[in-house]
Amino acid sequence: MKTTLHIGQTLIFGDSPFEASPEESAVHESRAGVLVVGGRIAATGSAEDLRRSNPHAQVLDHGRRLILPGFIDAHAHFPQTAIIASWGKRLIDWLNTYTFPEEARFGDPAYAAAIAATYLDLCLANGITTAASYCTIHPESVDALFEAAETRGLRWVAGKVMMDRNAPVDLRDTAQSGYDFSKALLNKWHNRARMTYAITPRFAPTSSHDQLEAAGALWSEFPNCPMQTHLCEQIEEIAWVRELYPDARDYFDVYQRAGLAGPGAVMGHAIHLGEREWQAIADTGTHIAHCPTSNTFIGSGLFDMARAQTASIPTGLATDVGGGSSFSMLRTMAAAYEISQLRGAPLHPAQLIWLATQGSAQSLRLEDRIGSIAVGMEADLITLDLASTPAIAQRQARAETIWEAVFPTIMMGDDRAVQVVSIAG
Structure with a gap:
């Protein structure tokens, strides 16, 4: 040995x-x-x-x-590697202009494998040894990333994005096919070598009520898996969710009603939370991934780290590549510090290092293995x-x-x- x-x-x-x-x-x-x-x-x-x-x-x-x-990235989009640092859009325009056209290419196994290799090499060059990544709707994208991670001996977290509306036709699945493909990939990859499968409905606007419930049903079958999605990133997005889900009390309630809240649920961003949402996230034991370079790059807002910590909400640090503008966790820590300064509660260097290691491990329920x-x-x-x-x-x-x-x-x-x-x- x-x-x-x-x-x-x-x-x-x-x-x-x-x-x-x-x-x-x-x-x-x-x-x-x-x-x-x-x-x-x-x-x-x-x-x-x-x-x-x-x-x-x-x-x-x-x-x-x-x-x-090793640094742990709690939230990233490996299919956006090639479009990182694209100019001049906010969230919805970013998806339509840059993200969706690029993600449509990932049905090609060779292309998915090439981007997966580039992405992991960039992560390793920046000291990121584990990340939780969204793939595309294509099973090929999940296989490509996990195969590349397994070859490198990495501990990695990833899942197939589920989207059945408000996306191009070639990037939609259905409530049933999203469930079926996700379950098949979960059975293939979860706990194989150092791989962890994450159930991954992209976010409420691109999933119907039926699909979110299907994702919740899958998570109830495999509660030891993480579940990752997006929450309250931009004001326009929140208004859109209100139109799409008029019966919900707020954005987080959409996920609560679908069984997508609780320990192991990782909400990316969580910037513009209402009072009920803050309390519900804490009460359910839901986790947050703080994405500071993304939040500034696409103009989302300033996450309230002090409040998250006061509420004892498990919080990790994330690059959010490619809405996030850097593969570097050091740059991500610097952006987190800058946002905390603007919030009037500057983070200490110890807190920044902890967020990028043990904090992210806790947010992914991997603190007994890494971080x-x-x-x-x-x-x-x-x-x-x-x-x-x-x-x-x-x-x-x-x-x-x-x-x-x-x-x-x-x-x-x-x-x-x-x-x-x-x-x-």
Whole structure:
């Protein structure tokens, strides 16, 4: 069984930095070791102690680089890889102008496989070792992404989008076919290797009441799967949902009535929530994926992280590629910080790192496997160079604490900061 000892700086969280003092939520060691045996973390502690007690381990000495769990992206659209950073649209126009024409190409297995490979390579280059991705209505798109992830040994979450209205004819399924194809894909992929199937109705405007109920029925059959969709992203979208579902109390109630709320349900965005929705999300144990670069890029609004945390709503951080304008989780953390500043409640560096790792793992109910450096966890690890560019290096050199040292990389870093990505050891 392969044994590897990673040596470098470590930040190991003992508490959530939203529940404890951020400065004291994690232990920093400037010369620490992470011992990996058979793809899992077997021990942490002093680098020299672990080196002495494991003389036959392969040693990877990362010097002053920071060892972290791999970043976890709680919400992304891999079919939008090729159209990322497209100009000048809001949500509905974005879908009609860019997204739907591109997604129509994913019935071609070769095209789906090519984009899946590009997408995963970009994720890995940016230190993202797990993501929850929407595919297209085509089963071929799901197979392509899972096959590419399985080849790379990744833990990945994905599902076939369900859409039976308000989309081009070639991108529609039906309530029954959406259920049937989703169930077949779930049976094929869920818990195969490191794959997790996510039941994925795109959002209320593109699913009829019957389809949402079919998705809810499927989730009730397989409650250990995550369920992912979108909620309250833009004002125009909310008005549209009100027209489509006049009997619902609000947007979230549409999902509640269909059995699509509760632990394991991940609502992307959740920006413009009413009082009842905030309370219902908390009461049902529903989760949220915060997508800050997307929220600013397509002009959606400013998510209220402070309120989500006060309500104890499990919240992860997400790129939302390609409405989100970057594959970098560092850039995503920077955008989350900027939004929190505009909200008057700036996030601490500890909170940003936690959201991108353990917070996202919790939002996907994977915190027992990934997202933290602890004995028994799967060893998806990255190392960050905290002086990856001259601008970052000169600021980091003045740091007096680990949080001052890491914050310039959060705000100005990119894929150049990600030096090593280790998948399952």
